[in-house]
Amino acid sequence: xxxxxxxxxxxxxxxxxxxxxxxxxxxxxxxxxxxxxxxxxxxxxxxxxxxxxxxxxxxxxxxxxxxxxxxxxxxxxxxxxxxxxxxxxxxxxxxxxxxxxxxxxxxxxxxxxxxxxxxxxxxxxxxxxxxxxxxxxxxxxxxxxxxxxxxxxxxxxxxxxxxxxxxxxxxxxxxxxxxxxxxxxxxxxxxxxxxxxxxxxxxxxxxxxxxxxxxxxxxxxxxxxxxxxxxxxxxxxxxxxxxxxxxxxxxxxxxxxxxxxxxxxxxxxxxxxxxxxxxxxxxxxxxxxxxxxxxxxxxxxxxxxxxxxxxxxxxxxxxxxxxxxxxxx
Amino acid sequence: xxxxxxxxxxxxxxxxxxxxxxxxxxxxxxxxxxxxxxxxxxxxxxxxxxxxxxxxxxxxxxxxxxxxxxxxxxxxxxxxxxxxxxxxxxxxxxxxxxxxxxxxxxxxxxxxxxxxxxxxxxxxxxxxxxxxxxxxxxxxxxxxxxxxxxxxxxxxxxxxxxxxxxxxxxxxxxxxxxxxxxxxxxxxxxxxxxxxxxxxxxxxxxxxxxxxxxxxxxxxxxxxxxxxxxxxxxxxxxxxxxxxxxxxxxxxxxxxxxxxxxxxxxxxxxxxxxxxxxxxxxxxxxxxxxxxxxxxxxxxxxxxxxxxxxxxxxxxxxxxxxxxxxxxx
Numbered sequence: 001x002x003x004x005x006x007x008x009x010x011x012x013x014x015x016x017x018x019x020x021x022x023x024x025x026x027x028x029x030x031x032x033x034x035x036x037x038x039x040x041x042x043x044x045x046x047x048x049x050x051x052x053x054x055x056x057x058x059x060x061x062x063x064x065x066x067x068x069x070x071x072x073x074x075x076x077x078x079x080x081x082x083x084x085x086x087x088x089x090x091x092x093x094x095x096x097x098x099x100x101x102x103x104x105x106x107x108x109x110x111x112x113x114x115x116x117x118x119x120x121x122x123x124x125x126x127x128x129x130x131x132x133x134x135x136x137x138x139x140x141x142x143x144x145x146x147x148x149x150x151x152x153x154x155x156x157x158x159x160x161x162x163x164x165x166x167x168x169x170x171x172x173x174x175x176x177x178x179x180x181x182x183x184x185x186x187x188x189x190x191x192x193x194x195x196x197x198x199x200x201x202x203x204x205x206x207x208x209x210x211x212x213x214x215x216x217x218x219x220x221x222x223x224x225x226x227x228x229x230x231x232x233x234x235x236x237x238x239x240x241x242x243x244x245x246x247x248x249x250x251x252x253x254x255x256x257x258x259x260x261x262x263x264x265x266x267x268x269x270x271x272x273x274x275x276x277x278x279x280x281x282x283x284x285x286x287x288x289x290x291x292x293x294x295x296x297x298x299x300x301x302x303x304x305x306x307x308x309x310x311x312x313x314x315x316x317x318x319x320x321x322x323x324x325x326x327x328x329x
Numbered sequence: 330x331x332x333x334x335x336x337x338x339x340x341x342x343x344x345x346x347x348x349x350x351x352x353x354x355x356x357x358x359x360x361x362x363x364x365x366x367x368x369x370x371x372x373x374x375x376x377x378x379x380x381x382x383x384x385x386x387x388x389x390x391x392x393x394x395x396x397x398x399x400x401x402x403x404x405x406x407x408x409x410x411x412x413x414x415x416x417x418x419x420x421x422x423x424x425x426x427x428x429x430x431x432x433x434x435x436x437x438x439x440x441x442x443x444x445x446x447x448x449x450x451x452x453x454x455x456x457x458x459x460x461x462x463x464x465x466x467x468x469x470x471x472x473x474x475x476x477x478x479x480x481x482x483x484x485x486x487x488x489x490x491x492x493x494x495x496x497x498x499x500x501x502x503x504x505x506x507x508x509x510x511x512x513x514x515x516x517x518x519x520x521x522x523x524x525x526x527x528x529x530x531x532x533x534x535x536x537x538x539x540x541x542x543x544x545x546x547x548x549x550x551x552x553x554x555x556x557x558x559x560x561x562x563x564x565x566x567x568x569x570x571x572x573x574x575x576x577x578x579x580x581x582x583x584x585x586x587x588x589x590x591x592x593x594x595x596x597x598x599x600x601x602x603x604x605x606x607x608x609x610x611x612x613x614x615x616x617x618x619x620x621x622x623x624x625x626x627x628x629x630x631x632x633x634x635x636x637x638x639x640x641x642x643x644x645x646x647x648x649x650x651x652x653x654x655x656x657x658x
Contacts, residue, residue: 067418071423072417075412090402097426326412
């Protein structure tokens with residue numbers, strides 16, 4: 001979907017005035033609704049890593065497996081905590097021996113819809129992402145070979161890897177850890193948010209203020225970068241934030257225009273995945289939206305617009321995946 | 330229940346020989362079965378802390394709440410991990426900034442049945458236990474007042490504390506944190522193990538080897554200390570272990586006979602709550618049973634007896650509580 005926001009759209013339709021009123025409102029709103037996509041039930045599944053129940057089950061166990069960390073107490077679920085919107089609600093991730101990392105922990109929710117992984121987009125997919133935090137010295141600080149040796153000690157894992165990868169002679173390997181973790185993560189989606197229900201035709205699913213916020217979101221150009229099912233264009237942008245920063249996308253490409261640039265984050269579940277931005281320096285949505293207005297759109301939102309957009313962002317909280325904690329061997 | 334184990338019992342009945350056989354076996358087995366109690370659905374509930382759905386819900390959220398730790402990433406559930414038998418499967422607990430503590434993390438499962446808390450029994454009940462790990466510098470390392478301040482920031486917690494403690498003017502306080510955590514923990518019981526079903530009359534619930542192990546468990550005197558619904562007498566005993574130790578119960582009482590003494594642990598779910606003993610130095614049941622035979626009973630079990638007792642201990646794994654991860658504010 002390509003969309004170039006324009007003030008003329010809303011001006012012509014007078015949509016704001018019509019929101020509370022007559023039949024014409026629906027027609028005008030449709031132009032806005034067409035700029036968005038409801039979240040599909042599943043993200044794209046790669047041809048070389050089919051989504052199977054066996055891989056989902058194994059991936060779930062590995063996601064909760066603290067023995068993948070050198071200390072034996074940190075699992076993927078420690079920072080991508082299901083109780084905290086599958087993130088950690090800290091400015092920056094806290095890992096091995098209490099070290100504080102460089103960047104804010106992104107939520108795993110709907111991460112299969114992203115076109116690249118990590119804030120700097122250095123991996124193209126969840127398979128490429130999965131092993132990074134296990135090995136990172138300030139996260140799980142684990143040697144991958146040692147992790148595999150620990151896993152191999154358990155009959156349960158030997159069986160589950162064999163079932164998930166029946167064609168492999170030695171299925172317990174790093175690639176299969178990554179494939180099963182990625183497969184599990186592709187199931188962690190949050191459908192049926194008020195926004196999705198609204199887009200599917202339930203006009204009562206969002207409040208009037210949230211609808212007004214959706215209109216303001218389009219009209220002010222937020223949608224230029226926050227588009228598509230996960231409300232991110234997958235592109236890299238540069239702006240100024242308080243607090244520590246790093247070179248961002250530049251580290252990946254070496255291109256000058258990528259210096260301090262970070263990938264547009266998803267806005268899905270943004271109300272429950274605070275604090276915000278790559279360094280987690282902003283802890284509430286009002287300040288985050290305000291900063292985006294100033295930095296990306298060159299304007300100061302009036303209080304009403306700000307409130308409306310924040311209300312709209314609350315409508316992006318979907319149904320959390322019902323994950324029961326696995327019993328590990 | 331008072332029980333003094335005696336070899337004459339089994340000798341007279343010839344139970345071992347009858348296990349696989351005729352009707353007489355059931356009669357003999359009954360004498361053994363009467364020495365045990367199936368796990369009740371709930372432990373005793375204190376008069377001054379009634380078990381209410383509101384306290385259970387609040388306690389569950391607090392149990393998973395990492396903001397009760399100074400780092401913001403450690404919750405009760407980090408070391409009492411539901412994926413790992415509500416313990417951590419490490420020799421000794423790993424807490425704030427990776428510090429390794431003095432003792433093995435006991436499981437929370439069925440802890441409401443214990444007559445004292447902590448390895449040294451320094452607290453009489455779960456209410457007394459609950460705040461200890463939050464404040465311990467090598468566990469969650471959190472100032473209690475600061476923890477309460479963090480909680481007070483959330484409308485959800487203000488509401489939940491008010492609902493759980495409707496008579497309190499200022500319900501967010503340390504005592505109520507302890508009361509709600511204790512209440513939640515009293516719901517974490519594991520009924521209907523093969524052993525419980527066997528005791529209730531399902532004679533097929535345990536294997537023949539497990540029944541033989543139960544008989545050996547009684548006949549060799551293990552049941553002298555491992556008795557009652559949680560299979561612990563709640564008393565303190567001293568024995569020699571490899572690895573680091575500490576003064577144990579002596580720290581609490583100052584009595585010479587308590588030096589290096591630790592409370593008999595529950596045997597419920599012992600197969601899934603390795604490693605064993607207060608310093609976690611033994612990582613498998615065979616070695617643990619063998620050590621107990623040598624140290625507490627002054628005998629070396631033959632291989633068959635050892636295998637039988639270990640098989641019996643596997644029959645003590647009950648149904649794990651079905652806990653879904655709460656959504657924290």
